[in-house]
Amino acid sequence: KQEVTQIPAALSVPEGENLVLNCSFTDSAIYNLQWFRQDPGKGLTSLLLIQSSQREQTSGRLNASLDKSSGRSTLYIAASQPGDSATYLCAVKAPGGYQKVTFGTGTKLQVIP
Amino acid sequence: DAGVIQSPRHEVTEMGQEVTLRCKPISGHDYLFWYRQTMMRGLELLIYFNNNVPIDDSGMPEDRFSAKMPNASFSTLKIQPSEPRDSAVYFCASSLGRGNTEAFFGQGTRLTVV
Numbered sequence: 001k002q003e004v005t006q007i008p009a010a011l012s013v014p015e016g017e018n019l020v021l022n023c024s025f026t027d028s029a030i031y032n033l034q035w036f037r038q039d040p041g042k043g044l045t046s047l048l049l050i051q052s053s054q055r056e057q058t059s060g061r062l063n064a065s066l067d068k069s070s071g072r073s074t075l076y077i078a079a080s081q082p083g084d085s086a087t088y089l090c091a092v093k094a095p096g097g098y099q100k101v102t103f104g105t106g107t108k109l110q111v112i113p
Numbered sequence: 114d115a116g117v118i119q120s121p122r123h124e125v126t127e128m129g130q131e132v133t134l135r136c137k138p139i140s141g142h143d144y145l146f147w148y149r150q151t152m153m154r155g156l157e158l159l160i161y162f163n164n165n166v167p168i169d170d171s172g173m174p175e176d177r178f179s180a181k182m183p184n185a186s187f188s189t190l191k192i193q194p195s196e197p198r199d200s201a202v203y204f205c206a207s208s209l210g211r212g213n214t215e216a217f218f219g220q221g222t223r224l225t226v227v
Contacts, residue, residue: 034215043117043204044218089156100169101146101216103156 002027004092004104012110013080021075021107023090028068031093035064035075038087038106047088048075052095080111117219119205125225131193134222137186138207146216147180147190148204156204162188195226 003026013019023033032051036044048057048064050073056065063076073090087106094100118137126132138145146161160170165182173180177196182188192199202223208216 036218041223043220044206046215046217049215091156101158105155 002030002092002094002102004090004102006088006090006104006107008107009105010108010110012112014112015080015082017080017111018076018078019080019109021077021088021109023073023075023104025071025073025092025102025104028071029095030068031095033064033066033073034091034093034101035062035073036089036091038089040086044089077109080109082111082113085109085111117205117207117217119203119219119222121222122220123223123225125227126195128196128226129194130226131191132195132199132224132226134190134203134205134224136188136190136205136219138188138205139209139217140186142207142209142217143185144208144210144216145182145188146206146208147188148206148218150202150204150221159190192224195224197226200225 005024007022030052034049035047037047038044048059050057050064050066061078066073087108089106090104091101117139120135143164147159148156149159150156157172159172160180161168162182178192180190202221204218204221206216206218208214
């Protein structure tokens with residue numbers, strides 16, 4: 001059974017800092033990995049999708065990397081802003097045509113002005 | 114497109130009552146997912162549909178839960194009878210095709226059973 005863990009569970013940083021969020025998964029046989037952002041009381045917004053054959057994806061100040069063999073992904077946020085404050089979730093999709101997605105436990109980020 | 118639309122946004126009901134949550138996926142998406150989010154268990158996949166057909170309902174917690182997708186633009190998740198432990202945020206998501214495609218989530222329905 002796939003298990004996805006995110007460390008740390010919560011993080012507080014001053015504005016402008018670069019930061020790294022971690023995601024680890026127990027079964028390296030994944031189809032893809034997706035990073036989401038969730039604002040309080042809101043749904044999930046997709047940030048980046050990394051296919052199993054890719055090593056990283058970038059979007060603006062965000063960069064996500066994937067190391068399937070070690071079961072790890074990181075989300076790098078450059079020059080953090082107060083608007084980045086949210087909960088960040090990673091999710092892995094099982095291979096074989098199944099759509100089963102397992103979500104991580106989330107990292108709650110607070111960027112202090 | 115307006116994105117995935119869920120209704121209601123909030124629902125408060127008494128234990129034992131029937132609850133129906135509704136979802137309208139993004140037009141053209143052929144996969145629809147129902148998730149439940151709680152503090153204790155995080156986000157859990159309950160069931161998903163492909164072309165209106167239920168594919169995997171192994172995440173549905175009990176027989177009190179049922180889901181239908183009568184057409185490509187509408188799905189319901191029903192709980193009958195509801196219990197306090199069903200209180201959670203229920204999300205609907207849709208995606209196009211299979212494999213390496215993004216899932217788009219609705220705003221969720223916050224259900225409180227008292």
